[in-house]
Amino acid sequence: MRLAVVPGDGIGPEVVAEGLKVLGAVAPDIESTFYDLGAARWHRSGELLPDSVLEELRQHDAILLGAVGDPGVPSGILERGLLLKLRFELDHHVNLRPARLFDGVRSPLAEPGEIDMLCVREGTEGPYVGNGGVLRRDTPHEVATEVSLNTAFGVERVVRYAFERAVARPRKHLTLIHKTNVLTHAGSLWSRTVEELSAEFPEVSVAYQHVDAAAMFFITDPGRYDVIVTDNLFGDIVTDVAAAVTGGIGLAASGNLDVSGTNPSMFEPVHGSAPDIAGQGIADPTATVLSVGLLLEHLGRPELAKKVNAAVSFDLSTRDPKATIRTTEVGDRLAALAG
């Protein structure tokens, strides 16, 4: 198994080190190669994702990414040139984001165990395609557009994946989140696709919610959700709401999957490079470790993924919520528990 590792910037390298520590404890046969990408490289060389690096990344079984960015990089550069470029080039059409309230994590909104949702966010279409433009820039007649592109091909494969995940879970419930009452064209494609595929998965019960209502119910009644499927932009927003109600971004893991297996999938914590706390050794590596769990599951090692998740579960249930996190200590504990 060959893993490409992109530690990135800020707390990225710190949390990745702990992720690899835990990975090494459960799967010592995985061989890691490090790639220097992110804000630091861009500052140094102006490079974002050289073609040669992309080609090398393709030769791996999976990618682990920490976080990229620093305040000196203008907004959009790393996102379009690196993060989204990877998702689009490697056809990461499923952006998988579990949100579970672990024992020991205090949420004002629910009891432990009450929240266990799996968000399946589309990753290669929608408003993220970069299709749009600016006309008459810097004049009073300026017009700026953004086009959301949705294809039957793209929607079908992510909805199918969501059904497959739903049917394998105890509750077998799938919620489509969209805004079909306003975005009627795209909404219709999404709704029809869910309806059509539901015939293939009769055991799965299906619900629909508008994104505004869903963002509210994630807060007032998060326990009602099981698997969720949604478009790229709605998924970006609601998964952060889901993270907020399940202990925060420090615990939110994600996988960017090419379900076909043609390209390596990429695993990363949802949080950013957090320059404000970088270098202090106080970043919580748990989201990265949970991302390693998703990686192991994806590589066909569910028993190892279970060990990692159980270690996190146990550790969270015994953590003193008031104590300062020490990045390496959390990693040491999780590696010892999982190994």
Add this chain to the structure above:
Amino acid sequence: MRLAVVPGDGIGPEVVAEGLKVLGAVAPDIESTFYDLGAARWHRSGELLPDSVLEELRQHDAILLGAVGDPGVPSGILERGLLLKLRFELDHHVNLRPARLFDGVRSPLAEPGEIDMLCVREGTEGPYVGNGGVLRRDTPHEVATEVSLNTAFGVERVVRYAFERAVARPRKHLTLIHKTNVLTHAGSLWSRTVEELSAEFPEVSVAYQHVDAAAMFFITDPGRYDVIVTDNLFGDIVTDVAAAVTGGIGLAASGNLDVSGTNPSMFEPVHGSAPDIAGQGIADPTATVLSVGLLLEHLGRPELAKKVNAAVSFDLSTRDPKATIRTTEVGDRLAALAG
């Protein structure tokens, strides 16, 4: 003062009756004319918003709307044909949504007084314009698009309004919410507009947040916000998050404003027609009463608006949170307090 009233469907007429009760108690000179629009009319006649009715509505100083819709109307019909049609035809470019945590309202996320934000949502542009389409429908090659249109004209006027509101508030703070790192074209127009106008409002401090981060901070740190300005779709989502953290949709008021005064502005509770509880007399009319407060403010009667808001404030601080709401009793109490 001439008010057009659209009670609508479900709990709409129930809450509007209480809104008018309170309005009558503070401003007996306002003359109301009722218009029958919504699901019931559509079922009966297929009509949504006849041109003649639209012309009559234009002859009023303001519109009060309850809620429209019932489960028998396909999604999108009333939204596109009535609600959004009104916003677009009457150029309601400012969608004003205050979110305040009143004394006596229990929120797991903040203490009373800690949340007092004013969301200024754009109302006539963005992904709501209905620009898009479907190609090769019902084939494996289907493509569905949605185009977000943003103009300098449209963005400038709503951002200017937000600055004007911010400068008049104690904290004088304005947060732009967008997704400039991904929606770079529209994002650039919004960012540049805020930057340019901030030179005219040097007293206002300005912040920017991506919509995903904002949706999270609305939950984990709602007290940091003062005035917010955002696009039509982001505003739809984040104002529901704001409602969820300030006592729920039963308290969320809104105004759809044509700031130029050319067309009547429209005031409505954010909640829907709630067919599940319609006819039982248990809907909370508070959001409608607060919308009446916004209406009075807009009509240049801030002292009356203050009375209405103070009545709500007092009533909420003395309500038994476990007692069932009785719609007419709440209205009676609020009318007595405000009158």
